[in-house]
Amino acid sequence: MVNPMIILAMFLLAAFATALIDKLSRMLAIGTMYVVFALAAGLGAWQLYFLQSMPDAQTMVYSAGFPAPLSIALRFGVVEAFLITLMNLFGLLGGVYLFKRFKEHGAGAIALYLAMLLGANGLVLTRDIFNSFVFMEILSISSYALIGLKQTKNSLIAGIKYMLAGGLASALFLIGVIFVYRFTGTLNIDTWIAMGNIPSAAYLVALFMVAIGVFIELKPFPANGWALDLYQSADSGLAAIIASVQTGAMLFLFYKLLPLFIPEMLNIFAGAGLVSFVFANLIALRQKDAKRLLAYSSTAQSGLLVFVIAALYLLKLPDTIILVIALGLFFTNFFAKAGLFWLAGIVKQDNLSAWGVLKKDSGLLIIFGVFVIGLMGFPPFPAFFAKWHLVHIFTATKAWIWLAGLLLGSLLEVGYLMRWLGFAVKQEHPGELSKSFSKMLAPMISAIFLTTASFFLIKLYPGLGAFNVYPLMALLLFGLVDYAPAKLKGAIAIGVLSYWAWFMLLPSLPLMGQVFAVILVGGSIAQLFAFMRYNGAAEGFFPFLTMLVFSFGSLITASTTMELFIAWELMTLASYMLILRGKKAKDAALLYIVFSTFGAYLLLFGLSLMPSTYPGYPLILQAGFLSIGWVAALFATGGFLIKMGALGVHYWLPSAYAEADDETTSILSSVLSKAGVFGLLLILMMISSYVKSNSLSMIALGWLGVFTAFIGALMAARQEDAKLLLAYSSMSQLGYIVVGLSLMSHLGWVSALYMAVNHLFFKALIFMAMASVFLRTGTRNMYEMGGLIKKMPIAFISVLMGIIAVSGVPPLSGFGSKWFIYTSLLEQGRYLQAGLVFFSSAIAFLYLYKLIHTVFLGQAKPNQSHVKEAPIWLIIPQGIFIMAIMAISMFPNLITKPLSQAVGNYIAKPDWLSWDGYNIVLNSPALHGNWNGNLVMYVTMGVFIIPLLWLLLVNAKTQKVKQFNIVFAAERPYKPETTHYAYNMFAHYFKALGFWVEPRATAFYQGVSEWTHSISATLARIYTGNGQTYILHIFLYMITLYLLLGVR
Amino acid sequence: MSITLKLIWAFISLGVVTVWGLTLNGIVQKIFARVQGRLGPPVWQPFIDIIKNNAKRTAITHGIMFYLGPVFRIAGGIGTYMFIPVIFGSVYFSNFSMSGDVLLVMYFIFFGQLGMALGAGEGGHPYSAVAVSRGLAQMTAFEVPFALSVISLVAQYGTLNITEIIAAQQGGFLQWTLFTNPLAVIAAMISMLGMNMYNPFSVVIAPQEIPIGPPTEYHSSFLGMLATNRGIFAGAKLILFMNLFFGGATNLFSLMLKTFWIYMFSVFVGAAYPRFRTEDSIRFFLKYPTAIGIISILLFTL
Amino acid sequence: MNDINDTIIPEPVPEYPDWRKDAKTLTNAGLSEEEQDWFCDARPQPAKKSWQVMENFLNWARSNSLWILAFGTGCGAIELRPLITARYDISRLGMQPRPTPRQASVFMIGGYVSIKTLKRIVRSYEQMQGPKFVVAVCSCAINGGMYWDSYNTVKRIDEYIPVDVYVTGCMPRPEAVLAGFSKLKELIKGGKAEGQNLYAEKFDWYKENQKRVIKDWNMPDYNW
Amino acid sequence: MKKLYDILSLQFELADFESKRSDLAFCKVKASQAISLLTHLRDIHGYTHLVMLTCVDWLEDKQFQLTYLLHNYATKTDLGILVFIDRDHPVMDSLHHLWKQGRVYQRELHEMFGIDFPGSPGVEEPMILEGWQGPPPMRRDFDTKAYSDETYSHRPRVQNEPEQHMKEQLYSED
DSSP states (O other), rough: OOOOOHHHHHHHHHHHHHHHHHHHOHHHHHHHHHHHHHHHHHHHHHHHHHHHTTOOOOOOEGGGGOGGGGSSSOOHHHHHHHHHHHHHHHHHHHHTTTTHHHHHOOOOOOHHHHHHHHHHHHHHHHHHHHHHHHHHHHHHHHHHHHHHHTTTHHHHHHHHHHHHHHHHHHHHHHEEEEHHHHSOOBBBBBHHHHOOOOHHHHHHHHHHHHHHHHHHHHHHHTTTTHHHHHHHOOOHHHHHHHIIIHHHHHHHHHHHHHSSOOOOHHHHHHHHHHHHHHHHHHHHOOBHHHHHHHHHHHHHHHHHHHHHHHHHHTTOOOOHHHHHHHHHHHHHHHHHHHHHHHHHHOOOOOOOGGGGGGOOOOHHHHHHHHHHHHHOOOSSHHHHHHHHHHHHHHOOOEEEEOHHHHHHHHHHHHHHHHHHHHHHHHOOOOOOOOOOOOHHHHHHHHHHHHHHHHHHHHHHSSOGGGGGHHHHHHHHHHHHTSSSSSHHHHHHHHHHHHHHIIIIGGGOOOOOHHHHHHIIIIHHHHHHHHHHTOOSSOSHHHHHHHHHHHHHHHHOOSSSSHHHHHHHHHHHHHHHHHTTTSSEEEHHHHHHHHHOOOOOOOOHHHHSSOOOOTTTTTTTTTTTTTTOOHHHHHHHHHHHHHHTTOOOSTTTTHHHHHHHHHHHHHHHHHHHIIHHHHHHHHHHHHTTTOOOOSSSSHHHHHHHHHHHHHHHHHHHHHSSBBHHHHHHHHHHHHHHHHHHTOSHHHHHHHHHHHHHHHHHHHHHHHHHHHHHHHHHOOOBBBGGGTHHHHHHHOOOOOOHHHHHHHTOOOHHHHHHHHHHHHHHHHHOOOHHHHHHHHHHHHHHHHHHHHHHHHHHSSSOOOTTTOOOOOHHHHHHHHHHHHHHHHHHOOOOOHHHHHHHHHTTTTTTOOTEEEEEEEEEEEOOOSSSEEEEEEHHHHHHHHHHHHHHHHHHTTTTTTTTTTTOOOOTTTTTOOHHHHOOOOOOTTTTHHHHHGGGGHHHHEEEEEEHHHHHHHHHHHHHTTTSSSSHHHHHHHHHHHHHHHHHOOOO | OHHHHHHHHHHHHHHHHHHHHHHHHHHHHHHHHHHTTOOOOOHHHHHHHHHHTTTTTTOOOOOOHHHHHHHHHHHHHHHHHHOEEEEEEEESGGTTTGGHHHHHHHHHHHHHHHHHHHHHHHTTTTTHHHHHHHHHHHHHHHHHHHHHHHHHHHHHHSSSOHHHHHHHHHHSSGSSSSHHHHHHHHHHHHHHHHHTTTSSTTTTOTTTTSTTTTGGGGHHHHHHHHHHHHHHHHHHHHHHHHHSSSSSOEEEEEEHHHHHHHHHHHHHHHOOOHHHHHHHHHHHHHHHHHHHHHHHHHHOOO | OOOOOEEOOOOOOOOOTTTTOOOBBBOOOOOOHHHTTOOOOOOOOOOOOOOOOHHHHHHHHHHHHOOEEEESSGGGGGGGGHHSSSTTGGGGGGGGEESSSGGGOOEEEESEEHHHHHHHHHHHHHOOOOOOOEEEEHHHHHHOOGGOTTTTTESSSGGTTTEEEEESSSOOOHHHHHHHHHHHHHHTTTOOOOOOHHHHHHHHHHHHHHHOOOSOOOSSOOOO | OOOHHHHHHSSEEEEEEEEETTEEEEEEHHHHHHHHHHHHHHSSOOOOOOEEEEEEEETTEEEEEEEEEEEEEETTTEEEEEEEEEEESOOOOOOOTTTTTTHHHHHHHHHHHOOOOOTTTTTOOOOOOOTOOOOOOTTOOOOHHHHHHHHHOOOOOOOOOHHHHHHHHHHHOO
8 A cells, every 4th residue: 555645745855956956966856756756656567556456555644644524635545546556657658758848947947847746646646525626726836837948938828828717717617615515614625525415406506516617627519719729839748748647637537526517507518528529520531730630629529538437427427437438548649649749749740731740750650550459449459349338338228329420530530630641641741851860769668558558458358269360460560571572471471371360260260260271361361462572671561461361361250249349450450551551542542541430430430239139159250149239230240331332321431442452452352342242141131030132121131232233343444544444343243242231132242252252262263363453553544555465465365264254154163153143133133133234244345445445456566665574473373363263163052052051051052953964954933044154165165276286277377466566547657656445435325324324422522521621611710710709608608517307 | 875975066066056047147148148139159159268268378466365265165166065955855956055054155255255356365466355345345245245144044944054945935935935025025136136236236346437347357177166166156045045035945957947037136236237436336335225125024023 | 252352461571580599587787776576577378279180279269259359449440339239340350349458369450569568469469369360350460551641650550560451441341340340250260370480580670660660669669 | 890990000010900790700810919918808897707729720921820819808899910931930829828728728739739838837747648659630632531441450441343243242052
């Protein structure tokens, strides 16, 4: 047991002694200060240790040994000890960061800094309300003074505004305290709580004044203009401490007062916090200044914390849960926000787009990434777990508005934070960093601390399997060796992943899981070869690639909804980082992450409605007998459909696919989208007990899929950029999968899975081949290429095989997927959907021909005469996929039988579906049909080879001619560029059908974005920069809250 | 039946359809000539042309894909034919129709078209590509009513198996799909106009503006092969239509009779009408025949 | 066949030393270096005939399937159109106009040949696949006709490409053109229409003649 | 027409007005004023259509006569502007900026008569005489027969006594 008085005394003593020591040696003074912080933190930690070993120990301490009313009570419980440790650690880090300032200003600054921390420590420890006021004042006054030290005009003005607002808040607090004392006769908070509610309006007003005093200090929107200016103009080291330590102390004070509040008051504060969270984030969305953005973000975060504490308290949850959630958020926020302020001091650039300078130091960039991602609430950071539980609690208590506000605010937060990250990673900037050891130490240690803590958290978190840690370990380990040559890393990655997949992943899965393991993990591994083509280190690929693949594994093996969601988020994060690596991918990646997060929140909500699962068994196994409600299914489906790029939410898809690195796009398109399929299938399994094929919902889902396929195909036929074409093509193909899944029948699911496997093979094949074309030609515009068949025959063969498979022309496996889709649709009587599917698959010919003709056939361009075949690393995956396609085309049973067996575990195989050798026979009452892929292959070979032999016989001696030896209406061509028919190839088609492809989704989302921005701009106008206006705001805010309270 | 015997019969039936298809082509040319008041070429002219083309002494090639284009085309034709049962109830003239159902046939039609388009593409001639783009665009449109009518057949008969579809139409001509599901037949016959590429849907081969379409660069035995395929492919398509809509055929004579009259439908239309532009024909196909097809499906589902 | 619309079989080309018979490639000197990559530079070679019975059969087929390159080179081209109409109807003889030289077997030179047209004629002729035949219609193609003193019209087309049959007249009636085609059929059946091989054997002589009048030779020496 | 001529005469140095019909007249103008006259006619007097631009070679006078024939759609009248330029230095201002089709006429005149129109787009490109190396062939001092004899070989002429020839043709058995 540590007596907390020691800490306070230590600070006081040090603060007074500083003046003397400073005379002796300034370094010694600074050192003393550091020692004090370290000791305080150590005492906190020791107390934690102590309490852990003796849980029942007395934690209340009375100054001077008297009981409560007579003396000031302090409490040094677990929470306090935790906070004390953290705050003093931060004091130390911040002190180190401010080392130069202290050296410059000497004793005054050191004393003020110590006083500030003393105030914060005191606020945490004290249980006496008047004492709280004293510490609050110490904290505030030392803060003004410290801000004033900067001696710039802005910071002085900001200091004055702060003083005004702070003074007002303290005054309100003090008046409130006086009146409460009038009713209770004591200043001890515990005694107040014990007395319960006093039925008097005046008491309530007094209590309200106490609360509002504290609340104003927490800078709620819109009464926070003073705080914004403060954050923006103060020294960033100081802003960091204010944002973390001061806010933390104030929050804890607010928390201490919570038991006093009546439910209406809690409601008001929760609402006000939520408003603050949402709107501050909304305004932050359009900030261009980094520190201003951080200021809004801090406001939002403290609003969130107030909201969380108040709301949870209102819901009468046990203290421990409230504390765990609040601390989870606070912990992340504490480190990340302070860290970002510190980084702002290092970057020294106000403009967000200038944060590209961070790229000069990859270590700082990583730290920055950790803070930003932590702040957004991605796993494994504690904020993630906090938000997860919050959502569950709100769902369980049906607090829909709070839930919506929380998710909306978080989404906005993701928007601006990721935009910032995008600037830092992608924007080139010539500026310099102001690096020094003292400045680097603080963000570095907090990043390491945050990461380590999160790492242990996810490892120790009850119910999380080891598979959830693999992605992070992969990120960490490959991140550490990221300077190694790409070829080495690739070989290691392939080896490790193959070992893991074969010996650990596959055996732990049921058959359906194995199918997806083959698609997701196997497909990725095969494509990893392509990344080995890079010379040198190719930083930034392998950590995220391996993370992505491991997260696929954890997705499939997930046994609880939480594991599923963590895997989903990690997967999103890894893919985002991979997309962001593309040359011009800043905006596309932002779009991707915003849409993905939106989808993830839908999913989160859906998952929160799900019943509990059985840890230890993969969800895919449990899905057969779990049953979920339709609301949960609806939202989760929405989340998965976004990842699949279904019509309407496909807006992110083309740009993300187009702008990512070519090999990455291949993985995104062929593998990542299948994760959505996995999820969708999982959901459908869970509702299969009461939703059948002829349910309205499934028919609607079927139409959604069909129209996705149709519009995707039409859009693809319009593109001139090969990657955009392929992106829309993927969208179209995923539409077929959605249709298949929507059938809720054995055959339908087999068709969807067959299509998924096929799509992996041919889309990866085409993307790899096209990646080699882009690599060699240096352009993605198809009309700039031509005649590459002579230069890159292997790529041509790959694309040829690919397009035959995509279009569904026999004998390749693509026909199988078409056959399955039609038969399953027709079998269920969905005739019109089958008709539209047929139309879309016919349109596929348009874009496929355009792809292969304009790139490989036609006239070769003179500036591409140097083009040669791609490096072997790009050819290996092509070879793998060609062999795979040939195998399943020749022997369709290799895949159809296992798929049928896998699906059969969930929806029993009907009797009328049977295999007769290679002949798949369908004898349902509604439909008869058959397909013998093997025989088709032989017949095709036969009818192909016989004419070929004839032609070779008759036409043995042909003169090989060159590209301009064409009949050109008795003229001769002069330019390959004008002889190559490529640009806008299907102009006539879009003359007839153009109204289908007007970019409605684009218009809609641009409208949403514009509206958001203009609302945010309008809101931001209340911040005039005038101190008096800000005071007025505070008054108006207070009155509004009071009126809303509705107390008579 | 042993596989050898099967192969021999497949060859015989292929020979029959080739001769019949080419003769039909000759007859068509004769009919067009007579409509225009000419004598017209002899009926066997297509055979002479094929011999002549194969007898050319020189040939050029633009590359492997160009060389293989006609092979793809004829393989598509022969393959399509091979997956269709020719004579109902005959084990000898059933080809390899057990490998799949009507879906297989519908998709195998694309095999030749795709290969031809690729070969024409490697020829490097812009007109080839223009014609292919027109052809593909028109194809996406006219396949829709055809697919809808096939779906309507599925709704009607509950099977995709061509033999079973024929079997369902046995027992007097009133059992033919033509009379039991007239709307589907109308949609399919209109789409056949597009497939046969006679007027008014002949913009693909528009002989004067883009010399005869995709095969602009093809000549000699390549052209001979394409001409042969015209016979086989026309025969295969006609037999498919006969099987689906006109009760199939139980002997060679009725096969010839039926296919002849089915073909004459598009020939008569072709002889009488001028030509649509591409976008007009796309609009046409996606309006009336598609609507008819949808109605025919709805009639059988509601 | 009457005397007015006579058909002339051209006299054989003069003997000419063929000094590069063994050469397999052409220099294509008329092309810039970049364009050299875009055109084939192989030298045409005389084609071998198959054995006689077969060749007779094939010649029969060739003669009954004459596909005309419908390239209106001069005013005589107007005489091709009546041939297709109901009154004359060449299609009953197995003939039809063909829009691309690749697929045609008869080149009908319709009248006077200016230098600019000659260039296109040579190009189109060379793009035809053998065996290929040339029928020159109108007196202008035979001896210059009314353009006998023109600065821009060649006077005898057989100096530039081998001609199988001439049809006299200015302009000849369609009947005369038909008679010319009949003559051509006879020649083909008799195995005497070997213009393609003649062109390959006397390639350098023809090329020299062509190049003498076509001054801006911006095409390959042989347009494959 | 005469009235128009009189009005124009106030501004331009016109001469030799000659009315061929009630709706067709010609007049001469100095080469230096020709283009401004044409502009004036087009923009003020409604002669918006350039019907043709031709040349006559007056070898004896050592002059080329350029004829610009304009048409007025409102009055349905044609006006020919004759311009004489020196035959030894045949240079004339271009009118391609007034009528786009003018460049084709000028290209043709450049090719056939060797008249230069500086600034006219593509005026140097051959129109029908690809690769022509001789003097402009439509000049009257160009001897086309001599050129033809020199460049193209004639088919040797076989002359027969008609009576004899016909006898041989018809009764050769005798």
